[in-house]
Amino acid sequence: MALVIKGRIAPLDRDDPDAVFAGRVFIDDSGSIERVTRGNAAAPSGFSTTKEVDVGTNLVLPGFIDLHNHVGYNTLPLWAEPKQKTPFAHHDSWPRAESYRGSISLPAKVVVQAAPEALLAYVQLRALVGGTSAIQGWPAANRRHVQVLRNVDDETAGSTNHDLILTSTLTKTPLDLAKVAQAQKGGAGFIYHCAEGQVGTIVEREFTDARSAGCLTNTFIGVHLSAVTKADWKTWKSTRAGAIAWSPFSNYWLYGITTDVSAAIAQEIAVCLGSDWGPSGTKNVQGEMKVALLANQKEGFGLTERDIVSMVTSNPGIALSRCWRKSIGQLVPDAFGDVLVLHADGVADNKLWKHIVASTEKDVMLVVYDGRARYGDDDVMVKAGVGDASRIKVAGKDKRFAIPNPKKPDEWWSWKAITDALDAVRKNPASALENANAMRSAWAGSMDEDDAPLELVLDMPSGELPMAGDLKKHAKDIVIPPLPSLQHDDAFFESITGRGFHGTTLDGLAPFYA
Numbered sequence: 001m002a003l004v005i006k007g008r009i010a011p012l013d014r015d016d017p018d019a020v021f022a023g024r025v026f027i028d029d030s031g032s033i034e035r036v037t038r039g040n041a042a043a044p045s046g047f048s049t050t051k052e053v054d055v056g057t058n059l060v061l062p063g064f065i066d067l068h069n070h071v072g073y074n075t076l077p078l079w080a081e082p083k084q085k086t087p088f089a090h091h092d093s094w095p096r097a098e099s100y101r102g103s104i105s106l107p108a109k110v111v112v113q114a115a116p117e118a119l120l121a122y123v124q125l126r127a128l129v130g131g132t133s134a135i136q137g138w139p140a141a142n143r144r145h146v147q148v149l150r151n152v153d154d155e156t157a158g159s160t161n162h163d164l165i166l167t168s169t170l171t172k173t174p175l176d177l178a179k180v181a182q183a184q185k186g187g188a189g190f191i192y193h194c195a196e197g198q199v200g201t202i203v204e205r206e207f208t209d210a211r212s213a214g215c216l217t218n219t220f221i222g223v224h225l226s227a228v229t230k231a232d233w234k235t236w237k238s239t240r241a242g243a244i245a246w247s248p249f250s251n252y253w254l255y256g257i258t259t260d261v262s263a264a265i266a267q268e269i270a271v272c273l274g275s276d277w278g279p280s281g282t283k284n285v286q287g288e289m290k291v292a293l294l295a296n297q298k299e300g301f302g303l304t305e306r307d308i309v310s311m312v313t314s315n316p317g318i319a320l321s322r323c324w325r326k327s328i329g330q331l332v333p334d335a336f337g338d339v340l341v342l343h344a345d346g347v348a349d350n351k352l353w354k355h356i357v358a359s360t361e362k363d364v365m366l367v368v369y370d371g372r373a374r375y376g377d378d379d380v381m382v383k384a385g386v387g388d389a390s391r392i393k394v395a396g397k398d399k400r401f402a403i404p405n406p407k408k409p410d411e412w413w414s415w416k417a418i419t420d421a422l423d424a425v426r427k428n429p430a431s432a433l434e435n436a437n438a439m440r441s442a443w444a445g446s447m448d449e450d451d452a453p454l455e456l457v458l459d460m461p462s463g464e465l466p467m468a469g470d471l472k473k474h475a476k477d478i479v480i481p482p483l484p485s486l487q488h489d490d491a492f493f494e495s496i497t498g499r500g501f502h503g504t505t506l507d508g509l510a511p512f513y514a
Helices: 100-114 116-128 174-185 204-213 248-255 261-266 285-299 305-310 314-324 349-358 378-383 415-427 429-442 470-477 490-496 505-513
Strands: 003-009 021-027 033-038 052-062 064-066 132-135 165-168 189-194 220-224 243-246 270-273 339-342 364-369 372-377 390-394 397-401
Touching (some): 003 364, 052 364, 052 378, 100 116, 116 132, 174 189, 189 204, 270 314, 285 349, 285 505, 364 378, 378 397, 429 470
Parallel strands (some): 220 243
Antiparallel strands (some): 339 364, 364 372
16 A cells, blocks of 8 residues: 655655655555655656645654564563672673573563464564664564564565574574675675673673674674774774664663774764663663663763664664665665654754654654554544554553454454453463463464464573473463553653662663653
């Protein structure tokens, strides 16, 4: 279904990155941007009768890209180990904390096995309410499932190749890295959790091993890299510069430090943002922009608000397009039709970048993925042709979201149905697991069929693998916490104060939402 969006356009085009103008974005039936026009320029051929969404002087920009997440864990709240008195050393430290298994590992495994469809609906909606249209870090699945966000890990960009971008949350051996480097020479991208932790710890070797294997090319996207020294940053040559996925909230929360962003920028490495996951991250990448601003003030990185907006739009877009051969993160012809509309009526053009960084969930008017409206203000969703989508109230405003019911694809799934499914698992994990296992046992067909029971595999950041009988054995003792809210709210900010290893740095997030 073609769509036209009229408003104040900020294309984030790399050829004219500061441009802002009144105009229209034309998205064709395939979900690609046909043209972006200024003023009242004539519509391209074939758009004369297309539905137009006029948002006035509100801001139309590329949908936000969250380049580092673990979405399967985003039904869980912020976590901190009560007995840990000093910052963790690296990514293998905190999974060994006494409360990790009971607070994160086991609850996540139960939810992903007992209510996979509801889990995916909730975590996608959580991203949408913060303006996200593409996200990295999905659970692996046995078959296709309801998807209303772009899956960075699995995007084929019009081909039949699901390995345009390779990913790993686990540390690879030098031999395995060498194999990945060969794939990169053929054009593949590589998103790699690497050197996460304190400078001077053993995880710094992950970066030097990647370099030795030949992975540090312009299709390498390193996640975290907080343990990389200034001297090592200089070894990633600017002629081969790729990108990093920076998650400052999670860095400060777990380690009390963050990535040396200025050293990366000095090597012409593109800095992108990721909100990480529920146990140690922001609710969405819109929130992570504010943490980037706080980190900039604390560390003196010299970033502007315009730089930070690029970290969730054109920077990750350019990095991904090297692998996909199709633009994203910019409103330009033939780019993916992923668009965000933010409330900005009355905001002067010269204050727009600051406004975008400071924006909150209440400012998200419309999120379009692949040319289809998936979330937004009630009246804007009506204009976009999905006025029958499910209702929800976010940040005190009436919104609608369009997530198909996995059992009845012609109907929208309601917020109540999604949360009821998740709450049923929370209230009785043992019974929910038993029912899910019985359904899988009764299935006689192939597990890749469209109506097969959905099975998801979490991208375990710690590398912990489920043991046979593990969940069944512990099911009666597993406590699943209440479902967190979709938006940054008082409960979230109260859970920050006095916890984690950020000092008071992350306390500065709350005033943006006052």
